[in-house]
Amino acid sequence: MKTVMCFGTFDLLHLGHIDYFQQAKKYGDYLIVVIARDKTKEKQRKASVFSEQERLTLIQNLKIVDKVVLGNVDDHYAVIEEYLPNILCLGYDHPVDEGVLLQQLNQRGLHLDIKRMKPYKSENHKSSKMKEIILNSSS
Secondary structure (H helix, E strand, O other): OOEEEEEEOOOOOOHHHHHHHHHHHOOOOEEEEEEOOHHHHHHOOOOOOOOHHHHHHHHHOOOOOOEEEEOOOOOOOHHHHHHOOOEEEEOOOOOOOHHHHHHHHHHOOOOOEEEEOOOOOOOOOOHHHHHHHHHHHOO
16 A cells, blocks of 8 residues: 655645645555644744644545644654655645755655645635735735
């Protein structure tokens, strides 16, 4: 069985997120989604509408997702070491260099494939754009 792992905040769940999960699931049999922690978002100075527990509950209720876990605040690689996926799927806009990521994983003895997913109507289905629309409409 091939295990695939996705990462993200998944605040304001939308069709772009669903498409990301669908693309990722095509690479394996078991999809694990890692939810960014509230403290991680605070460190990045990024506000979330929903708490990590609320986001976890939302994603748990999607049939396409097999397991949902919270990330590790201190060591982002710990969850990968714990679940040992075969493939990591990154969102099209995930701000990580794949070469650097592979190097970090290899240093930890983790040898897996990394796949970058394609955007889904990113002009409309992007959380930051949706938040902006919501905030502007309430002013």
